[in-house]
Amino acid sequence: MSDPVFNRVAIIGIGLLGSSIAHAVKAYGGADEVRLWDRDEDVRARAARIVPGIVTNTAAEVVQDADCIILCTPVGTLASVTETIAPHLKDGAILTDVGSVKAKAAADMSSTCPDHVHLIPGHPIAGTEKSGPEAGFASLFQDAWHILTPQARTDTPYVSAQDRLSAFWATLGARVETMDAARHDRVLAITSHLPHLIAYNIVSTAHDMESVEEGEVVKYSAGGFRDFTRIAASDPTMWRDVFLTNKEAVLETLGRFSEDLAALQRAIRWGDGDTLMKEFTRARGIRKAIIEAGLDTAEADFGRRKDD
Amino acid sequence: MSDPVFNRVAIIGIGLLGSSIAHAVKAYGGADEVRLWDRDEDVRARAARIVPGIVTNTAAEVVQDADCIILCTPVGTLASVTETIAPHLKDGAILTDVGSVKAKAAADMSSTCPDHVHLIPGHPIAGTEKSGPEAGFASLFQDAWHILTPQARTDTPYVSAQDRLSAFWATLGARVETMDAARHDRVLAITSHLPHLIAYNIVSTAHDMESVEEGEVVKYSAGGFRDFTRIAASDPTMWRDVFLTNKEAVLETLGRFSEDLAALQRAIRWGDGDTLMKEFTRARGIRKAIIEAGLDTAEADFGRRKDD
Numbered sequence: 001m002s003d004p005v006f007n008r009v010a011i012i013g014i015g016l017l018g019s020s021i022a023h024a025v026k027a028y029g030g031a032d033e034v035r036l037w038d039r040d041e042d043v044r045a046r047a048a049r050i051v052p053g054i055v056t057n058t059a060a061e062v063v064q065d066a067d068c069i070i071l072c073t074p075v076g077t078l079a080s081v082t083e084t085i086a087p088h089l090k091d092g093a094i095l096t097d098v099g100s101v102k103a104k105a106a107a108d109m110s111s112t113c114p115d116h117v118h119l120i121p122g123h124p125i126a127g128t129e130k131s132g133p134e135a136g137f138a139s140l141f142q143d144a145w146h147i148l149t150p151q152a153r154t155d156t157p158y159v160s161a162q163d164r165l166s167a168f169w170a171t172l173g174a175r176v177e178t179m180d181a182a183r184h185d186r187v188l189a190i191t192s193h194l195p196h197l198i199a200y201n202i203v204s205t206a207h208d209m210e211s212v213e214e215g216e217v218v219k220y221s222a223g224g225f226r227d228f229t230r231i232a233a234s235d236p237t238m239w240r241d242v243f244l245t246n247k248e249a250v251l252e253t254l255g256r257f258s259e260d261l262a263a264l265q266r267a268i269r270w271g272d273g274d275t276l277m278k279e280f281t282r283a284r285g286i287r288k289a290i291i292e293a294g295l296d297t298a299e300a301d302f303g304r305r306k307d308d
Numbered sequence: 309m310s311d312p313v314f315n316r317v318a319i320i321g322i323g324l325l326g327s328s329i330a331h332a333v334k335a336y337g338g339a340d341e342v343r344l345w346d347r348d349e350d351v352r353a354r355a356a357r358i359v360p361g362i363v364t365n366t367a368a369e370v371v372q373d374a375d376c377i378i379l380c381t382p383v384g385t386l387a388s389v390t391e392t393i394a395p396h397l398k399d400g401a402i403l404t405d406v407g408s409v410k411a412k413a414a415a416d417m418s419s420t421c422p423d424h425v426h427l428i429p430g431h432p433i434a435g436t437e438k439s440g441p442e443a444g445f446a447s448l449f450q451d452a453w454h455i456l457t458p459q460a461r462t463d464t465p466y467v468s469a470q471d472r473l474s475a476f477w478a479t480l481g482a483r484v485e486t487m488d489a490a491r492h493d494r495v496l497a498i499t500s501h502l503p504h505l506i507a508y509n510i511v512s513t514a515h516d517m518e519s520v521e522e523g524e525v526v527k528y529s530a531g532g533f534r535d536f537t538r539i540a541a542s543d544p545t546m547w548r549d550v551f552l553t554n555k556e557a558v559l560e561t562l563g564r565f566s567e568d569l570a571a572l573q574r575a576i577r578w579g580d581g582d583t584l585m586k587e588f589t590r591a592r593g594i595r596k597a598i599i600e601a602g603l604d605t606a607e608a609d610f611g612r613r614k615d616d
Binding site: 076125126129144145147183187188190191192194195196197198199200201202203204205206207208209210216217218219220221222224225226227228229230231232233236237239240241243244247250251253254256257258260261264265268269271273276277279280281282283284285286287289290293 | 384433434437452453455491495496498499500502503504505506507508509510511512513514515516517518524525526527528529530532533534535536537538539540541544545547548549551552555558559561562564565566568569572573576577579581584585587588589590591592593594595596597598601
């Protein structure tokens, strides 16, 4: 275990990500002490039993003397949470988050973040479809990207704070990158937000047809559909906030998706096999790029049944 | 190993499914002898080296004295393949297929299938995104549904042929069900065909945006998108034929999907969080049904990173 980067880390919001950070610190280091708090009393009680670290009773207590405060609550709550804890943050503390949308997160947090605190928004590209403190596990961030979207500041204390936050996430196993917030939101709109919207939507469509087809949609779900239901099992509150706070990029991406889908629909209606063949073959290219980049370890799991 | 159901089985088309049947017969039984043929000479040569069974040089040879002939070629080829082999089929042989679309498959095969042959179309709900003879493996059909869509005949020889074909697939590990072909095509349109179309489409949309975002779409593909690229890596020819031959059911399902997506798009544009929350929560229900039905063994694989 490396030397701890921080003395005390505070985690606010004890869901999948918050509890995973606590497990990861225990397993790999990064901080001497982890404190956690959640606004839900029941979640606090459950977390106290199973998540490593000290679960505090109040938000003021959790951030007391913390060197780094990590907000793990839905993006829509970041402004109010920051406002609540602002009076209790120590000089030179680092305030970060794990929200899937960065431009709005940065704006919301900076509006109430004190000047003596270093605000460095962040986003781990890691997760499962599980939620709640029971879902956390230590290896969640291993080999996952962690994107920091720092503010446009080059003063030494801020740059040093960035280095410490990067070192913390690297200790948990992440590959840390820095990116402009707006660019982050555009890239994630296509790689994450749109896929989730589509997954939710196809599962809803199927749900309505299920009553017509008498249970057979669920029964024969092995055929590709099951992958979508897993994605669509993700936390609804988190995803509602993602779509409300990354509206422009999601609508732009969704517009392109719908245009492309209309073209495929037309090709099916008119029996245009050449267009279908061309598009399907093209889609293989990007998969190939992902495998060549070594980004899909699931490739090794060859015997698995999946589609058809 | 159980008593073999058939003396000789003929497999036409040595891709993922054809080669998997050969491997499964070797592992679990079902037939004394497997013969295979593919119209592609290179595929025949590769298969001869790695797939268990005798690879023949001609279609006439492969079906000679076969008790059961399994067409494992794209749906669009079933009429012509049946026509080619028709003169060489023995009395009382069973002709079946593994096509993902059943109404058109049945019509195409029956148009050229001799009267002395029992035509029983079928579809294993099993597959991976791999193709070619190298992709086959013995356990592909274990615990997978196998849907037979028999013709409306109740004469004893035909019913007995159905029983034998069911026993064959059961020997390979499948759970065999019987269904009306049109109903099969409607159910599979939502559980399999639409998910594949959507996956192909989102990957194409991303491909176009990749040039704008300079490689970062691939790099950060862990966020849900990677699941789609895996689905979209499936065989283009097979899927072109699926969409061309199950056109009506796919267009109907796609119409519902697009209506539902337009409603979500509107909710995002107008910041209607309540509608998003309601739809996302509803989508969880069908996932729950799948898990309760014990249909997703991947659930056990808890530590896996997947979305966000």
